[in-house]
Amino acid sequence: MSETPIPEAVAHQTAHFPEGLALDCGALVSPLDVAYRTYGTLNAAKSNAVLVCHALTGDQYLAETHPVTGRAGWWQAIVGPSRPLDTDRFFLICANVLGGCMGSTGPASPMSPGSDRLWGTDFPNVTIRDMVRAQKKLVDHLGIERLLAVVGGSMGGMQVLEWAATYPRAVFAAAPIATAPHHSAQNIAFQEVGRAAIHSDPDWRGGRYWEEPGLVPAKGLSVARMVAHITYLSEQALTRKFGRRLRGAPALTFLEDVFEVESYLRHQGSTFVRRFDANSYLTITRAMDFFDLAEAHGGELSAAFQGTPTRFFVASFSSDWLFPTSESRALVRALNRAAANTSFVEIASDKGHDAFLLEEPEFHAALGGFLNGAAERLGV
Numbered sequence: 001m002s003e004t005p006i007p008e009a010v011a012h013q014t015a016h017f018p019e020g021l022a023l024d025c026g027a028l029v030s031p032l033d034v035a036y037r038t039y040g041t042l043n044a045a046k047s048n049a050v051l052v053c054h055a056l057t058g059d060q061y062l063a064e065t066h067p068v069t070g071r072a073g074w075w076q077a078i079v080g081p082s083r084p085l086d087t088d089r090f091f092l093i094c095a096n097v098l099g100g101c102m103g104s105t106g107p108a109s110p111m112s113p114g115s116d117r118l119w120g121t122d123f124p125n126v127t128i129r130d131m132v133r134a135q136k137k138l139v140d141h142l143g144i145e146r147l148l149a150v151v152g153g154s155m156g157g158m159q160v161l162e163w164a165a166t167y168p169r170a171v172f173a174a175a176p177i178a179t180a181p182h183h184s185a186q187n188i189a190f191q192e193v194g195r196a197a198i199h200s201d202p203d204w205r206g207g208r209y210w211e212e213p214g215l216v217p218a219k220g221l222s223v224a225r226m227v228a229h230i231t232y233l234s235e236q237a238l239t240r241k242f243g244r245r246l247r248g249a250p251a252l253t254f255l256e257d258v259f260e261v262e263s264y265l266r267h268q269g270s271t272f273v274r275r276f277d278a279n280s281y282l283t284i285t286r287a288m289d290f291f292d293l294a295e296a297h298g299g300e301l302s303a304a305f306q307g308t309p310t311r312f313f314v315a316s317f318s319s320d321w322l323f324p325t326s327e328s329r330a331l332v333r334a335l336n337r338a339a340a341n342t343s344f345v346e347i348a349s350d351k352g353h354d355a356f357l358l359e360e361p362e363f364h365a366a367l368g369g370f371l372n373g374a375a376e377r378l379g380v
């Protein structure tokens, strides 16, 4: 099925690294592009930089109109003067992840400069640590030795944890939100349903859909998003939004009736296809599945943070069943075993996992308080 293609070169700011990046799997991705956006002003001491890591289907358009969808940035509500991500105080950096499809090198990038042949499914397996290493190259390129903070929710939170574990001296404060130090069996299972939907779309063509201009596995990618989107909400949120309401007057056959919740999911699926690449989706979901910080540190999570100078703010949402509070508590226990300076808050919310993206004043106040406290300690 043909769909509006994602425009080329949508990112206005791209750091180009001709030497590329050596990945955990042993492959070299060369050259490496990291597309990013910044907000606010870097101070003379370069001590006010806050890196914001996006979730699975986010991108660098944190707080400005998205070039494909025309929508507001995904965290627009908390970015700006006197907001938690205060642009009068902080220099915010947000980069599209390695493997993404909004300008950073990924499956939709040419295999070599100028080539018509895209990486597609030949793109190597990337890990969350590879994503973080790509971001570190960007941060070095910007001349920043230490980040005031690294902040992110969901897969963004996995990157926050990896940053703190891999580059503890480069991270003064870390805010992993609605996340976990590993992807659970249930989460892997849901993601596999999504991948299976993409694989079963005839237009996926073994990942080579890009050979026919404009062709994308729209049905498969849309179903993948529909399944995933259910996991981003809660039963209460879906009931509050739609209940059992039908769209329009009841028809004479069940097959013609459409519940509002079905219509909503179809809408979420079809709008997603316009802004995301299927092979990127396969690559990034796999990176999430393989994330396991304890396993990478000899089976003991606290070993990832032993002796860390980084201070942590861990936040969860009470109705998040994708990354439940129990996983944040396990993380906090490990941070305590590592003697890390840690604060933790569970926000009472019925909005499910995506609560971190929505209007949650208590969460915003807590995050803002943590970031401002960190800034004061550094004299920023």
Ligand SMILES: CC(=O)SCCNC(=O)CCNC(=O)[C@H](O)C(C)(C)COP(=O)(O)OP(=O)(O)OC[C@H]1O[C@@H](n2cnc3c(N)ncnc32)[C@H](O)[C@@H]1OP(=O)(O)O
Residues within 6 Å of the ligand: 054, 055, 056, 057, 058, 059, 074, 241, 260, 261, 263, 264, 265, 267, 271, 354, 357, 358
């Ligand atoms: C974190 C990152 O890094 S970025 C990724 C985050 N962004 C996304 O995931 C984008 C898609 N996801 C969403 O929209 C998420 O639900 C949120 C959390 C971002 C927004 O949540 P909410 O503000 O509660 O919006 P909601 O989930 O109700 O969706 C509203 C959309 O559903 C549509 N909708 C609502 N009811 C129906 C219905 N019965 N039938 C069809 N469509 C419907 C609305 O028209 C609206 O469409 P639009 O987004 O095209 O304008």
Ligand SMILES: N[C@@H](CCO)C(=O)O
Residues within 6 Å of the ligand: 055, 056, 057, 058, 154, 155, 232, 354
């Ligand atoms: N809804 C967000 C969070 C998923 O973890 C996204 O699509 O990236």
